[in-house]
Amino acid sequence: MAISPEQIRATLERFPNATDQEIVDAMMRYGVTPQQVQNATGRNLRVPFGQSGGYSDEQVRGAVMGRLGDQGYVTPGELQKAATNYGISPEQLMRAFPEM
Numbered sequence: 001m002a003i004s005p006e007q008i009r010a011t012l013e014r015f016p017n018a019t020d021q022e023i024v025d026a027m028m029r030y031g032v033t034p035q036q037v038q039n040a041t042g043r044n045l046r047v048p049f050g051q052s053g054g055y056s057d058e059q060v061r062g063a064v065m066g067r068l069g070d071q072g073y074v075t076p077g078e079l080q081k082a083a084t085n086y087g088i089s090p091e092q093l094m095r096a097f098p099e100m
Contacts, residue, residue, distance in 0.1 A: 003032050005040035012041060028055060028063030060088055060096040 012023070027037065034055075037043060055063070064079065083093050 003030060003036065005036070008032065008037055008040040012037075012043075024055065024059060025062075028059055055088065055092075057092060057096040060092055064096070 011026070012018070015022075018026075023037070024034075026032075027034070079093055079097060083090065
């Protein structure tokens with residue numbers, strides 16, 4: 001289910017003291033891109049963004065493992081699906097998951 005701009009604004013209003021890092025962690029958990037937040041709020045988050053999708057390599061790894069890693073591993077197909085959903089480049093996936 002897609003997250004609407006109204007849902008993004010309402011969530012941010014419920015948590016007015018959330019740090020940019022906390023917001024980015026929630027974005028990764030729910031599959032919201034930095035562009036969606038900016039479109040909904042006009043807010044440009046000040047976080048250590050990576051080169052693709054607006055997420056750092058650590059955020060990419062944590063979010064993918066948190067959402068898909070219940071079995072203790074993530075398959076290449078699951079990584080590709082996550083990359084597509086989050087707008088993450090193959091290069092950033094390789095940096096976040098060098099063991100693949």
